Amino acid sequence: MAIEFTLNGKAVSVDVDPDTPLLWVIRDHLKLKGTKFGCGVGMCGACTVHVDGRAQRSCVLPVEMAAGMSVTSIEGLDPEGGHPVQREWIEKAVPQCGYCQAGMIMAVSALLAENPQPTDEDIDMSLTNICRCGTYPRIRAAIHAAAEAMTAEAGQ
Numbered sequence: 228m229a230i231e232f233t234l235n236g237k238a239v240s241v242d243v244d245p246d247t248p249l250l251w252v253i254r255d256h257l258k259l260k261g262t263k264f265g266c267g268v269g270m271c272g273a274c275t276v277h278v279d280g281r282a283q284r285s286c287v288l289p290v291e292m293a294a295g296m297s298v299t300s301i302e303g304l305d306p307e308g309g310h311p312v313q314r315e316w317i318e319k320a321v322p323q324c325g326y327c328q329a330g331m332i333m334a335v336s337a338l339l340a341e342n343p344q345p346t347d348e349d350i351d352m353s354l355t356n357i358c359r360c361g362t363y364p365r366i367r368a369a370i371h372a373a374a375e376a377m378t379a380e381a382g383q
Contacts (some may be wrong), residue, residue, distance in 0.1 A: 232293045234259075235303025244367045245291035249283075249347035250274045253300055261329045265357075272356030276300050282337035301329035301378075304336060308377045310377040312336045312369070319369040323360035334335035338373075344374055355370055 231240045234257060241256050253262050253276070262285060265273030269287035276285045277299040278292075304310050308317075312335050315321075322328050334356050342349055350370055358366065 230294050232290075233297045235299055241290065242292060245264050246289045248286050249276070249278075249288045249290045249298070250285035253285065259302050261302050263290050263329055265327070265330070270357070271327070271330075272334055272357075273327050273330040275333040275356060277333060277337055280335045280337070280340060285306045294306060299333075301333060307360065310336060311373040312339065315369040315373040315376065319365045319372060321362050321369050323362055327341060327356060327358045327360075329368065331358065335366075335373070339370070339374055339377060343378060345370065362363065 228245060229240045229242045230245060231238065233239070234253070239257060241252050243252055250262060250264060253259050254264070262276055263273040264286060265271035267286050269284035272284065274284055274286040275282050277283070278288070279296045287333060305313060308314070312332050316328065316332060334354055338345060338350070338353050342353070345353070347367065350367060352372075354366075
């Protein structure tokens with residue numbers, strides 16, 4: 228049974244078991260390797276993608292749940308790295324090992340789309356991705372800087 232959805236702005240069709248996690252469809256069938264496998268139970272957030280603009284843990288989301296929807300992986304956020312979150316991630320030197328970064332960036336960009344000026348409490352309540360390197364102070368700084376950049380860009 229073919230399942231159709233949009234991935235990073237392009238229509239895709241995959242013939243897989245409908246229960247296959249979206250993560251494995253993106254990585255193994257569609258060959259985009261930016262979305263990472265972390266825990267496999269939806270806890271760590273390394274696999275975070277956007278489904279119709281909302282952050283979703285793709286390791287526990289059956290691909291059939293994405294049918295007819297728009298999915299954005301890290302490769303589709305801004306392929307040139309120009310999204311304010313991507314720019315501030317580099318500016319604030321957030322990555323260390325980098326494993327969580329794609330999922331973290333996707334979660335943060337969804338947060339800022341919903342809440343363009345989050346407080347530290349908002350960040351703590353909504354950002355549940357895990358960074359094993361513990362770069363949380365730099366993550367928080369990058370979130371606030373990206374929020375300012377997005378506000379400034381929207382005002383132009």
